[in-house]
Amino acid sequence: MTNAIEIDSLGVTFRSRRGGEVRALDGVDLAVAPGRIVGFLGPNGAGKTTTLQVVLGFLAPTRGTARVLGLPAQAPEARERVGYLPERARWYPFLTGRELLVGFGRLFGLSRRAAADRAAALLAEVGLADAADRRLGAYSRGMAQRFGLAQALVQEPDLLILDEPTSGLDPLGRMAVRAIIQRQRARGAAVFFSSHELSEVERVCDEVAILVRGRVRVRGRAADLARPGESLEQCFLRVVEAAEAGT
Amino acid sequence: MRAMRGVAMVAGTVWVEGFRRKDAYVLWVLLAALLGVLAGVEVYGLARPARYVVDAGLLITWVFSGVLVVTLSGRQIAADETSGMVFALLSKPLGRGAYLAGKWLGAWSMALAATLLFYAVVAGMGAVRGGVSGPAVWGQAIALHAAALGIVGALTLALATRLTAGAAMTLGALLAVVGFALMPTLGARAAEAGGPAGAVLTAAHFALPHLELLDLRRRVVHAWGPSPWGPWLASLAYGIGWTALGLLLAWLGFRRRPLRQDGS
Ligand SMILES: Nc1ncnc2c1ncn2[C@@H]1O[C@H](COP(=O)(O)OP(=O)(O)OP(=O)(O)O)[C@@H](O)[C@H]1O
Numbered sequence: 001m002t003n004a005i006e007i008d009s010l011g012v013t014f015r016s017r018r019g020g021e022v023r024a025l026d027g028v029d030l031a032v033a034p035g036r037i038v039g040f041l042g043p044n045g046a047g048k049t050t051t052l053q054v055v056l057g058f059l060a061p062t063r064g065t066a067r068v069l070g071l072p073a074q075a076p077e078a079r080e081r082v083g084y085l086p087e088r089a090r091w092y093p094f095l096t097g098r099e100l101l102v103g104f105g106r107l108f109g110l111s112r113r114a115a116a117d118r119a120a121a122l123l124a125e126v127g128l129a130d131a132a133d134r135r136l137g138a139y140s141r142g143m144a145q146r147f148g149l150a151q152a153l154v155q156e157p158d159l160l161i162l163d164e165p166t167s168g169l170d171p172l173g174r175m176a177v178r179a180i181i182q183r184q185r186a187r188g189a190a191v192f193f194s195s196h197e198l199s200e201v202e203r204v205c206d207e208v209a210i211l212v213r214g215r216v217r218v219r220g221r222a223a224d225l226a227r228p229g230e231s232l233e234q235c236f237l238r239v240v241e242a243a244e245a246g247t
Numbered sequence: 248m249r250a251m252r253g254v255a256m257v258a259g260t261v262w263v264e265g266f267r268r269k270d271a272y273v274l275w276v277l278l279a280a281l282l283g284v285l286a287g288v289e290v291y292g293l294a295r296p297a298r299y300v301v302d303a304g305l306l307i308t309w310v311f312s313g314v315l316v317v318t319l320s321g322r323q324i325a326a327d328e329t330s331g332m333v334f335a336l337l338s339k340p341l342g343r344g345a346y347l348a349g350k351w352l353g354a355w356s357m358a359l360a361a362t363l364l365f366y367a368v369v370a371g372m373g374a375v376r377g378g379v380s381g382p383a384v385w386g387q388a389i390a391l392h393a394a395a396l397g398i399v400g401a402l403t404l405a406l407a408t409r410l411t412a413g414a415a416m417t418l419g420a421l422l423a424v425v426g427f428a429l430m431p432t433l434g435a436r437a438a439e440a441g442g443p444a445g446a447v448l449t450a451a452h453f454a455l456p457h458l459e460l461l462d463l464r465r466r467v468v469h470a471w472g473p474s475p476w477g478p479w480l481a482s483l484a485y486g487i488g489w490t491a492l493g494l495l496l497a498w499l500g501f502r503r504r505p506l507r508q509d510g511s
């Protein structure tokens with residue numbers, strides 16, 4: 001079975017106009033199997049968002065390859081089957097949640113009626129039914145984040161890519177996100193998400209990958225990565241410290 | 248089919264934004280300014296013929312419509328990039344080409360709708376004073392005006408794929424002003440200057456759009472009657488060709504460009 005995500009020796013180097021270079025990714029190897037939930041961890045600036053943006057075709061890699069559902073990351077067909085929650089999105093403040101979701105549904109070729117039905121179902125699923133007809137500009141941070149999840153699920157994607165889905169959410173919101181992620185896996189979808197909430201990751205993920213300075217240092221089941229008696233947090237700190245001492 | 252839907256969705260969003268944010272007020276302010284100036288012409292020139300009113304009104308209409316199309320098309324990409332909306336949009340089945348086409352269509356059609364309002368006001372005020380030209384001339388003038396807005400919008404959008412919103416708007420506006428004010432005499436100036444300066448001017452003469460070809464104001468104002476259809480069609484084709492070129496440049500500028508949220 002083809003992997004939902006397949007990344008091989010991926011490198012991304014940003015060049016600033018003044019000639020400086022930032023090596024954001026330095027040989028990332030990673031695979032996400034279908035039906036698995038994989039957490040993507042790493043300190044700020046490790047390159048998590050950059051990796052996700054390559055997978056979605058927003059950035060072309062400097063080196064290496066990224067394949068999505070067996071397709072090249074840039075392939076338009078991949079867009080049909082991938083859902084994405086961007087980091088820090090400010091949704092069009094002048095539209096209501098319902099309006100924007102209907103618009104997104106239309107992009108997937110849904111009829112007006114079908115898009116409206118889908119929007120209503122999604123808003124209910126993420127707990128925004130009451131706010132459906134309010135402007136997105138009036139949503140709280142947590143509501144905006146829930147909306148972001150809804151818009152990533154429009155076409156029941158085979159692969160869900162979430163950049164910090166629980167950031168800014170209260171404990172209830174986090175529980176809701178966890179439930180949504182688990183429902184997606186139950187449906188057979190793969191979920192790949194970055195996060196700084198280690199306890200959250202420990203609870204929901206089948207596997208984790210820890211990225212430090214543009215390279216995946218360890219990957220596997222959380223229980224296997226941690227030494228006996230070690231929490232994921234302690235494991236994370238150990239891996240990061242070792243990687244930073246090494247480079 | 249799917250691409251057309253994407254274009255319509257993006258263009259529709261430009262319209263909704265225009266109406267729900269302050270932009271619609273700007274339009275009413277501009278309309279009020281237009282009416283005010285035209286009323287002023289009335290007061291000062293009690294016995295003046297309609298052509299003074301129409302002349303002043305059309306000049307203002309050109310300026311306002313240019314400002315609208317430049318600001319609408321110049322800000323779209325940068326705004327979507329800083330808000331992160333561009334990532335949400337392009338992660339859906341919406342190609343970058345369809346995205347750009349939608350942005351252009353939204354900005355152009357919205358500026359055009361405002362322009363038609365201005366034309367209605369100007370033609371109405373002219374008609375009250377006895378009128379200047381028949382509907383055929385007005386129709387020809389409006390169609391070429393629409394083509395000019397298409398060019399300016401497309402070129403501004405092309406600039407906006409690589410520059411900040413402010414820089415794209417400034418250059419787009421500059422292009423529009425140069426296209427009008429300098430292009431008609433550029434050929435003569437080039438011959439006069441000679442040498443390297445002349446070469447630069449000659450290059451500009453051929454490389455920049457001649458917006459003055461799309462300006463039928465004098466024909467409307469002086470009631471010269473409709474333009475012969477051959478040259479008129481040629482002008483229209485020229486406008487459409489430049490618009491297509493602008494959209495092609497926008498696509499080339501945006502096709503492979505890395506997207507980033509900080510907007511730098
Ligand atoms: N457009 C860009 N131009 C230059 N450098 C960039 C650009 N985008 C990211 N970087 C750099 O690449 C590195 C990785 O950034 P990235 O956003 O991928 O990190 P991250 O792991 O998502 O961090 P965080 O946890 O803070 O979200 C950082 O050093 C960042 O400064």
Ligand SMILES: [Mg+2]
Nearest residue numbers: 048049050087
């Ligand atoms: Mg990030």
